[in-house]
Amino acid sequence: MSGFGALIGRDLKLAFRAGGEALTLVLFFVMVAVIVPFAIGPDRPQLSRLAPGIVWIAAFLSMLLGLDRLFRADDEDGSLTLLRHSSLPLEAVVAAKVIAHWLVTALPLLVATPVLALLLSMSWEQWGRTVLALVIGTPGLVSFGALGAAVTVGLRRGGLIAPVLILPLAIPVMIFGVGMLDPLAGSGATLFLIALSLVVTAFSPFAAALALRAAGE
């Protein structure tokens, strides 16, 4: 098995073995959707109109909350230092970790979206567009997140600093993500979201590796 695959495999194993940590984010995601109808009332047309925004807020927040552990555990036990001596360049190490992180945090959200669709009385068509928007947008969110996580990895109790740091950067993802869900809008938002996600995903391993190298000193 190549190092790249081995790293993804290890991170997946750890996520599922660590006592369902991956599931806490999904629970948070669903919880937001559960409480919203109570907060704004059971008016179905209104709920359905607000649904795309609510789903994006829920996804956005749960992705941000999961960021901190992207590099922290590996930094604390020394894995990150040892990975710098692996046959993979650090950029590839970061890319593998970002892919694993997406699989652990974003994929479960996509699987949980039917529950939200039901709770927020979304139509099937609306649900389909939402899933598509999340599929396109979440790699961008994770990649922005990798930057924030790499920059704050040296802080003892980073906690919420990484999410706060990357929030302004990640907001365009949400703007175009929600824009894509407007049935009357053209394909502009979709193209912008794709472009944004691709660019960030391509560049963030290099930027994050740079930050990790600086943090090691």
Add this chain to the structure above:
Amino acid sequence: MTLASGDLGSLGMAVMNQPHRPSEAFAPHLRVRGLTIRRGERLLFEDLAFEVRAGGVLLVRGPNGVGKSTLLMALAGIVRPDAGTIEGVERTRLHLLNYRSGLKPRLTVAENLKFWRAMHGATGLDEDAALEVVGIDGLGGLEAGYLSSGQLRRLALARLLVSKRPVWLLDEPSAALDAEGEALLGRLIDAHRASGGIAIVATHHDLMLADAAGVETLMLGGGA
């Protein structure tokens, strides 16, 4: 030969005056010249120079906080020196062993080893053989979180065996090891030297090496 940091400047010159040799493909040859490292405002060492040839061992000694670990981190390419050059140690040709062993408590012993073998190159022993050498065979299926600290240290040593790399940077390798473990460590370093590898060892303990020839001591902090 014992080096005190006081006369390192002149030694650095002596090293530099040696004719330059073409770099050998496999035999490691570590050369450090004029190495200066600061941590924050504090100057840890200045103008440090030494060299270790294939089969050599360098013991780095000195009181706590004198910069032994930082020196190893600099050799490992993690800490950037303020001045000086380090030659002959490449990122993918070294093993670093320190108190942060990169082992995951929730993975089994064999899974941990297999992972590092995949990352650092499957050029050495396979997992079972390495576990047998370090004396924790039979524990491969156990989660690493259940190991004692001595067993964890043995597992960390097994990581050095599954990927063959010429330069070992060992930071207090005998920590948590019992007497038998220290003897094992000595044997591992002996075997590593015999195959042409070099080891830089920061330690307060004496290593149990079979042959003291080629073992040099670098005393940091000027103390005896």
